Every structure is written in C-alpha cells, then in structure tokens.
Amino acid sequence: MPCLPPSRPRPTAVVYVDGFNLFRRALQGRDDRKWLDLEQLCRRLLPTFDVRQIRYFTARVRHVEGKDPRAPQNQEAYLRALGTLQTVSLHFGTFRADKRWMAVSPLEFDEAGEPRRVRVRKIEEKGTDVSLAAHMVCDAMDGIADVYFLLSNDSDFVDALRLVRERAGAEIGLIVPTSAPAARSLLDLRPEHVRHLRPGVVVASQFPRRLADGAGGFSCPAKWRRTEAPLRGEGLRAG
Structure with a gap:
C-alpha cells in the first residue's frame, strides 16, 4: 500500500475586527444580520486557515436621543453572545x-x-482604532500567527499593516466588509489575501436564536430575529 505524503498544516491566522466599521458597512439597517457569529464567519471566509484568535474592537454604546432606546441592551446581548466563543476576545474603547x-x-x-x-x-467612538493597530503590531512582532487579517475598510490602518509586513515579516490579509472594492490605500499595500463580506455569508453565519453561558440562557434581541425558520436549530450553545 503506497504511503501518502503528510498533509501540510494550515497556515495560522489572527483576525482583527473593527466593530464600528463592520456595523456601518455591513449591518446598519439590517437587523436580521446583527446576531453575527464571528467564528462561523471566519470559517466560511477563511476555510484554508487555522484561525487561532479573533480580536473584536468596539465601544459600549449609550442611548442617544432619537435613536433606538434598546440599542445598549441589544449590544450587551451581542457582547454576551461573543463571550461564548472560545477564540474571540473583546477590546473596548469609549463612546x-x-x-x-x-x-x-x-x-x-x-x-x-x-x-x-x-x-x-x-x-x-474613541480609542478602538489605536487599540486595534497596537494589538496587531504587537501580535505580529511576537509571531503568534502566519497571517494577520484586518476586517475593516478604514485606511487609518495602513501604517499598522505596513509595519506587520515590513518589521515582523508576516503576511497581511484584508477582509472588506462590503462587496464593493476596498479603499485604494489599503489595496496599494498589495495584501497577500483579500476577502469580501458578501450578504449571503453574513446571513449564513448567525448565532442560534438561543444561547447559554455561565450566567444561564439568553436570546437574540427580538428586533434582530429573522422571521423564517430558526437558525441552526433551537438548542442552547454552551459557553
């Protein structure tokens, strides 16, 4: 029986999510997409990579006159959902x-x-962009992965991505949170990997309606629930 050559390990990756850019470009006005499972999303977008960590950068919103008064509670439910994912870490700026x-x-x-x-x-929001850039550069200098992906279309991250490549000698990747072309300054870096966040992938990457963590069970905010059949069953997902 012939011996099969050993399979190559998948390259490792870290994904840095600019939460506000993701919201504005892909989720704003689309409540049925906001219960987004970042691990599922990365598995669909990066199937050939071993995604070791997903860093999510955001700020806790406050109620603002004229806006949805339940926005802070809905965001807290979503942050709690992200807390059930083993590879996701949360990083906060200020609103x-x-x-x-x-x-x-x-x-x-x-x-x-x-x-x-x-x-x-x-x-x-203040502080999230600086925090994201700092974590990306420090992680790359520590060599924790092979590829460092930015999920954003914000050109403010050009220098951070350039440092990752030039100072850490690592590959960079870009996940554009729309189907449209990325910002020219980001593309000018010639990232080794580029993905686009298309609506079908976002819809297919939602959490189950019911989840559970150490504090008990909780649900997707009512306003965000899809009207069709329940997503991925109705079982609880343990944290």
Whole structure:
C-alpha cells in the first residue's frame, strides 16, 4: 500500500475586527444580520486557515436621543453572545455623544463675515482604532500567527499593516466588509489575501436564536430575529 505524503498544516491566522466599521458597512439597517457569529464567519471566509484568535474592537454604546432606546441592551446581548466563543476576545474603547457648534455646509457668513454655525450632536467612538493597530503590531512582532487579517475598510490602518509586513515579516490579509472594492490605500499595500463580506455569508453565519453561558440562557434581541425558520436549530450553545 503506497504511503501518502503528510498533509501540510494550515497556515495560522489572527483576525482583527473593527466593530464600528463592520456595523456601518455591513449591518446598519439590517437587523436580521446583527446576531453575527464571528467564528462561523471566519470559517466560511477563511476555510484554508487555522484561525487561532479573533480580536473584536468596539465601544459600549449609550442611548442617544432619537435613536433606538434598546440599542445598549441589544449590544450587551451581542457582547454576551461573543463571550461564548472560545477564540474571540473583546477590546473596548469609549463612546461619546457631544453637542458642538460647527460651521454649516455649504458655508454661510454672518454680518461680521464669520462662518455661520449651528449646534450639532457629534457621535463618535474613541480609542478602538489605536487599540486595534497596537494589538496587531504587537501580535505580529511576537509571531503568534502566519497571517494577520484586518476586517475593516478604514485606511487609518495602513501604517499598522505596513509595519506587520515590513518589521515582523508576516503576511497581511484584508477582509472588506462590503462587496464593493476596498479603499485604494489599503489595496496599494498589495495584501497577500483579500476577502469580501458578501450578504449571503453574513446571513449564513448567525448565532442560534438561543444561547447559554455561565450566567444561564439568553436570546437574540427580538428586533434582530429573522422571521423564517430558526437558525441552526433551537438548542442552547454552551459557553
């Protein structure tokens, strides 16, 4: 009986998820896609890789006037769901909703020749981009994987990806959170691996409606539930 050559081990990978960019590009306005299982998603997008870790970067939202008052509770349920996944780690920045005076666009001028300003509400998250870039570079310098994937279309991460390749000598990958082309500055890096987050993959990568962790059972937020047949059965998933 002929001896079969030993199979090659799959290259290892770490995935860094820019939570707010993922939300804005792929999930906003699509409640049926928000109960997203990141491990399932990575298995579908990266079947030839051994994904050792998924780092998810976000900020805890607060209720903002005019927005869904249940948004903070829905996010907490989702963070709890992510906590049931062994490869996922959570990293938090801060969420800010400030009122500021800003010039109108297009510019208008008052009698004194100064730009006319209006008071606006500015919503932003702070610290998540810096944290993601720092973790990616440090992980690459420690050599914890063969390939480092960024799930974002934010060109602010160009320097971090460049350092991963040039200083750590590692391969870089890009997961674009839309079907559209990636930002030109990211593509200019010529990443070795590029994937696109298409709607069908997101829909197929949802958590079961019911989950369980050390605190007991919990459910997908009612607003996010799909109307068709339950996802992957109705059983509990232990953390």
